[in-house]
Amino acid sequence: MASAVSAKSLTNDPIPATLWQMTWPVIIGVLTLISFNVVDTFFVGMLGTDPLAAVSFTFPVTFSVVSLAIGLGIGTSAVLARKRGAGNVDHARFDGVIALTVSALLVAALSLLGFLFMDPIFAALQAQERLLPLIHDYMILWFAGATFLVIPMVGNAVLRSSGDTRTPSIIMASGGLLNAIFDPILIFGLGPIPAMGVQGAALASVLSWSIGTILVLWYLYYKGLISFKVPEHAHPVKSARQILNIGLPAAGANMLTPLAMAVMTAIIASYGAPAVAAFGVGTRLESLASVIILALSMSLPPLISQNLGAMQHDRVREAYLTAIRSVVVVQLVIYLILVIGAPYIAQVFTDDAEVARIIRLFIYIMPLGYGMQGIIILTNSSFNAMHEPMSALALSIVRLFVMFVPLSYLGSLIADIPGLFVGGVVANVLTAGIAWQWFQRGLRKQRNEEVA
Known part of the structure; x- marks a missing residue:
């Protein structure tokens, strides 16, 4: 499991070949992981519409914790990669230990808050009272094991910062495979293991995360990518x-x-449990359809950060352009595949005719905007790699709360659920244009600061 791309390659080799070499292992890892998450939804769907709706209500909450882990991974990758690009390897090793420690503490604190305020949170999401026991069964275990989710994610960011995207992909794929194995056993029972229902789905996730934590910590230590030794001019607080x-x-x-998803879920909830269940399936299909985008959002930042550390701005711009051209073409192809397969996809996830109808409607409309959404996501990850996190934050606010939620809600007022989906597509198109212009200005600013 040696590093697929060296630090020297990141700052010297041709951009398209280097980006592909870094991205393909991530594609496999993310595809495997998300595929098994879709399998997770499939197994829960076999329990009925209410369990599927209950787990769908948990998505905005669980994704809040996951988003904190992702953000901490982004910060870790950006800082470590830039230091490696500038030749400060010892500092990068020490910062890896600090990143893992801080991330575990923050996620544990957020999970504790989520546990303490569980009922008010799901009441705000408009969860029906009959679904609350199912939501409790799932979330209590999920919150208890969330710390084991963040460590592999941040550990993988440490690996990617060094140019190694292959090992994180193997770890992600292994976690997804374990989750898919544990899911049916714990949800439906096997031999002496009792059927646990939605609680089994949560336990399957926690077990797979725990194994991933052990693997990633061992590998980071074995490869010398983390160190407890404090380098000269370094301090834990500073790091x-x-x-x-x-x-x-x-x-x-x-x-x-x-x-934003919580607001959308509350809007969707006004159309009933079948609509919430269908929307939950749709969001998981969106993750699967966005594999290339997600993979590039992980492999592009180390390439950008190391080249910024080496003051090679033309390579930064070329990497960004190569990535967004790729996602636009790929997402168009994926849309055509989804449209052709829509009736069969709906049948896989549900026997309920109304849920199936809304799933098909989601597939016919929402993926039209995924290519534009890819431009926004890659611009966000590029801003973070350029150490411009406030620009990334501002772009996210524009995308979600100036464009996506208002236009989706406006669409729902005009044409119910179809209008809601169309509004989301329009929002992605408009925001992609803003993101493109914003990145060009940001890169010019970086270049001018380096010259000055």
Whole structure:
């Protein structure tokens, strides 16, 4: 599991080949992980519409914690990669330990708050009272094990900062595979293991995260990518501040997504449990359809950060352009595939005719905007890699609360659920244009500051 791309390659080799070499392992890892998350939804769907709706209500909450972990990983990758690009390897190793420690503590604190205020949170999401026992069964275990989710995510960010995208992909894929194995056993029972229902789905996730934590910590130590030795002119507080200066705004930007999803879920809830169940399936299908975007959002930042550390701005711009051209073409192809397969996809997830109808409607409309959404996401990750986290945060606010939620709600007032979906597509198109112009200005600013 040696590093696929060296630090020298990141700052010297041709951009398209280097980006592809870094991205393909991530595609496999993310595809495997998300595929098994879709399998998770499939198994829960077999329990009935209410369990599927209950787990769908948990998505904005669980994704809030996941978003904090993602943001901390972004901060970790940006700081460590830039230091490696500038030749400060010892500092990068020490910062890796600080990142893991701080991330575990923050996620544990957020999970505790989520546990203490569980009932008010789901009441605000308009969850029906009959679904609350199912939501409790799922979330109590999920919150208890959330710390084991963040450590592999931040550990993988440490690996990616060094140019190694292959090992994180293997770890992600292994976690997804374990989750898919544990799911049916714990949900439906096997031999002496009792059927646990939605509680089994949560336990399957926690077990797979725990194994991932052990694997990633061992590998980081074995490869010498983390060190407890404090380098000259370094301090734990200083290192934590550098990571959090990027990680917290990045986490805030990521946490805006589940907040927006919570508002959307509340809007969808007015159409009943079948609509919520269908929307839950749709959001998971969106994750699966966005694999290339997600992979590039993980592999592009180290490439940008290391080249900024080496003051190679033309390579930064080329990497960004290569990435967004790729996602626009790929997402168009994915849309055509989804449209052709829509009736069959709906049948896989539900026997309820109304749920199936709304799933098909989601597929016919929402993926039209995924290419534009990819431009926004890659611009966000590029801003963080450029150590411009506030620009990334501002772009997220514009996308979600100036464009996506208002236009989706306006669409729902005009044409119910179809209008809601169309409004989301229009929002992504408009925001993509803003993101493109914003990045060009940001890169010019970086270049001028380096010259000055």
